[in-house]
Amino acid sequence: MAGARLSTIIPTYNDGPRVRGILDLLGTEAEEIIIVDDGSTDGTAEIAAGLRRPGLRVIRQDHRGRARARNVGALAAAGSVLLFLDADVRPTPGIIAAHLQHHRDGSAVAVQGRVRPDPSALTTTFMRARHLLPDLTVRRRVRLSPMHLTAANLSVSAEAFRRVGGFDETFTGYGWEDIDLGWRLARAGVLLRYDPQAAVWHDHVETLEELLPKWRESGAGAVALWRKHGRPRSLGLLLEIAPALLPLKRLVYGSGALAGLVRALRPWAERRGYLPLCSEVYNFLLWREFYAGVFAALTAGPPPRR
Numbered sequence: 001m002a003g004a005r006l007s008t009i010i011p012t013y014n015d016g017p018r019v020r021g022i023l024d025l026l027g028t029e030a031e032e033i034i035i036v037d038d039g040s041t042d043g044t045a046e047i048a049a050g051l052r053r054p055g056l057r058v059i060r061q062d063h064r065g066r067a068r069a070r071n072v073g074a075l076a077a078a079g080s081v082l083l084f085l086d087a088d089v090r091p092t093p094g095i096i097a098a099h100l101q102h103h104r105d106g107s108a109v110a111v112q113g114r115v116r117p118d119p120s121a122l123t124t125t126f127m128r129a130r131h132l133l134p135d136l137t138v139r140r141r142v143r144l145s146p147m148h149l150t151a152a153n154l155s156v157s158a159e160a161f162r163r164v165g166g167f168d169e170t171f172t173g174y175g176w177e178d179i180d181l182g183w184r185l186a187r188a189g190v191l192l193r194y195d196p197q198a199a200v201w202h203d204h205v206e207t208l209e210e211l212l213p214k215w216r217e218s219g220a221g222a223v224a225l226w227r228k229h230g231r232p233r234s235l236g237l238l239l240e241i242a243p244a245l246l247p248l249k250r251l252v253y254g255s256g257a258l259a260g261l262v263r264a265l266r267p268w269a270e271r272r273g274y275l276p277l278c279s280e281v282y283n284f285l286l287w288r289e290f291y292a293g294v295f296a297a298l299t300a301g302p303p304p305r306r
């Protein structure tokens with residue numbers, strides 16, 4: 001597939017100011033770019049359509065989530081390789097060539113690119129504390145674990161993507177639709193690779209208050225992922241929701257007294273700029289929301305079959 005054509009798909013929701021920036025950074029290397037506006041209310045679609053860039057297509061849909069938006073973009077794509085990027089990343093030079101080199105022979109491959117926090121986003125105590133330590137996760141270059149997949153910077157052969165059915169649109173909350181795709185691709189014999197040279201900077205200043213409801217959604221999504229794939233013990237351990245772990249998790253994160261103490265520590269640590277303590281406080285509060293979502297999902301039981 002020496003002449004493989006790559007289509008870049010960018011789902012976006014209220015990211016109007018970022019659209020122009022990501023298109024500028026992709027440069028002329030990107031032949032086809034499909035922006036799928038997921039029901040934005042900030043004029044994102046109008047901003048994108050007004051750029052009049054060659055090879056750019058803008059598709060609008062009702063607000064139905066990133067999984068649906070990515071599938072819509074993939075369906076419209078003409079390329080034999082699909083590159084999924086999030087709207088809040090800054091691609092580095094040569095990213096498309098870095099992805100494409102893995103797809104030249106036409107084999108069924110998915111390539112995870114590197115996602116790093118943008119230094120310019122580390123402007124608040126929360127952001128600095130969250131990224132206090134470097135990401136030391138070991139990622140295999142070949143046969144990457146599906147647990148390491150993120151569609152913020154992921155390429156996959158269009159044939160393999162469509163063969164496994166694309167993203168599961170029932171994952172409407174925060175996260176897991178990309179990891180679920182990774183599991184299905186691996187089971188279908190698609191080789192998962194990691195290439196740190198295909199890099200993006202994650203340019204998003206997040207807040208604790210913004211992330212807390214997302215982590216609750218993530219907890220519910222983790223249960224849905226575990227159930228979908230047959231509740232294997234290994235996946236339950238990786239997701240940290242295996243039944244053997246839950247009594248301890250409930251004891252730690254379900255304690256109102258401990259949560260009250262941690263919340264009281266937060267302003268004290270923030271005023272003094274104690275980033276290691278801030279990091280522990282933020283992590284506890286986020287994981288508390290995650291397990292609130294886990295226990296709510298387990299209590300509610302699996303959704304009815306469609």
